[in-house]
Amino acid sequence: MDEKALLHRYLTAARDALLWKLDGLSEYDARRPLTPTGTNLLGLVKHAAGVELNYFGRVFDRPFPEPPRWSTADALPASDMYADTDESRESVVAFYARVREFADATIDALPLDAPGVVTWWREERRAVTLRQVLVQVSIELHRHAGHADVVRELIDGAVGMQDGNTNMPPVDAGWWAGHHARLEEIAATAGATLRG
Structure with missing residues (x-):
């Protein structure tokens, strides 16, 4: 397996683990805030969509055709971390599926050394490559999958790394x-x- 395929595989594993944590939950439990900062499962999925939009879109000057309203400058703080009442679970998951396709198209189209600019990072770190972005996003999504694992355990006791593997x-x-x-x-x- 070449390096790009390997990095993409790790990214896909994080995406799938995060989405799996929604399986079998009610609408309430999927949205239920379980930390003082409001961490909730559906919000983590919505946030992951935003992460991928930014890193695989803005960084490589590849605009997403349907930017969400919560990604605009006048959006409320943390509005990417929860689904509002007019956003169904199905719409958030479907949006993330479209973002994944968009991100995968960027990954497929560019070589690992393709240059990009992360405008929200410190000046001396802004110049990146697709390789760095794949690592960064995989790390971030695996971190959020860990958050999701803890939140899901608090909801109903369910634990595990992936479907069929509790790792317990x-x-x-x-x-x-x-x-x-x-x-x-x-x-x-x-x-x-x-x-x-």
Whole structure:
């Protein structure tokens, strides 16, 4: 497998892991904010679409035919991190599918050393190549897939790296409850004795 195909494969794995976390959830649970900053699963997918639009579009001067309103300068802060009431889950997922096709077309069309400019980075780091962008976006999407894994576990206890691979020890819920209790005891003891 050549380098571009390998980098693309890692990107695709992150995309698929992120989308998989929506499977089987109600509309409420897909949108439910579970952190003080409002992190939610559908918002992570919407954000991933924006990440790919910017890195595989703007960086290489390849305009996307249907820029979303939440990507404009007058959009509300963090509006790429949640789906509003007029945005269905299906519309967000379909939009991300179109963005993925657009990003894949950029990846297919350009060589790994194709130059680009990340205007929102510091001046001395702005000049990049497609290779750097593939690595950057893969890292960012894998990070968000990790966020999604934690959020999904908080919703219904479901965990895993990908469909059919939980990457967790094969133990029952009782074992996990005991494990959680042990970790809580360790944390409380360390907190009381180490004061750090």
